[in-house]
Amino acid sequence: MSGIDDAEVDPRKVRSRARLLDAAAVLLQDGGLEAVTIERVTKSSKVAKTTLYRHFDNVMQLRAATIERMLPPVLETPPEGPLRERLISLLQRQADAIRDTPLQVSTLAWLATGSDRTTGNPAVTSLSQRIIDQYRVPFDQVLNTPEAHRQLGEFDTFFVLSQLVGPLVFSKLIGLRPSTPQDCARIVDDFLAARAMAPSVP
Incomplete structure (x- = not known):
């Protein structure tokens, strides 16, 4: 995936990535995986397509990142005991x-x-x-x-x-x-x- 390292240090890229994933998450919940397209996400998020491609190389990366973002936190292992x-x-x-x-x-x-x-x-x-x-x-x-x-x-x-x-x-x-x-x-x-x-x- 492109742009991740830069996004971690540039607040503008952090914000644009968050807006893209927020929009993609709404589309996914409303219409399923196929509803998450480059065109729909950029239109809904009001983020330019060129900016989206700085974060994601293709729609598959965008979809995977959206699903990953919506998953719950990793479970902690219980402390020692029986x-x-x-x-x-x-x-x-x-x-x-x-x-x-x-x-x-x-x-x-x-x-x-x-x-x-x-x-x-x-x-x-x-x-x-x-x-x-x-x-x-x-x-x-x-x-x-x-x-x-x-x-x-x-x-x-x-x-x-x-x-x-x-x-x-x-x-x-x-x-x-x-x-x-x-x-x-x-x-x-x-x-x-x-x-x-x-x-x-x-």
Whole structure:
């Protein structure tokens, strides 16, 4: 993406970039990803097209930056403590993030990174890494501990994430009520009970 370093030190470029992304975010929420075009964003933001191209090389970079800006902050890893409490705390934070993020934004983020992983586009790479940080890294830090391996035995992190976060995402997708702290505790307890009963894999 062009112009990022300059934008960080030039207040005028900071303002123009913010106006472009504000306009793009409104268009995305109202009309979806295809509504975010160079023409519509420049018209809505009243920022010249030449200025837009100082920040973004193409519409894909603009769309990726817009989605990334609308994602919630990266989750913090819970402090040291028993595995159960750390997983419940992390799942509650994840439930809050899922609840507060518009479904359209979450869906578009996954679709955008999934369809363009191999393009080499720096903006898409940045968005993909942001999503990994948001959803995966905190769990890795909790699960990659001696206590977790003692309690859970051998495990595949992909399936652990599916079992823990899957119910939260499913609830959001089909429009059920937001997941509560009690729901998160039940999910973790069911997961830990199932792991305790699982036969060891040779």
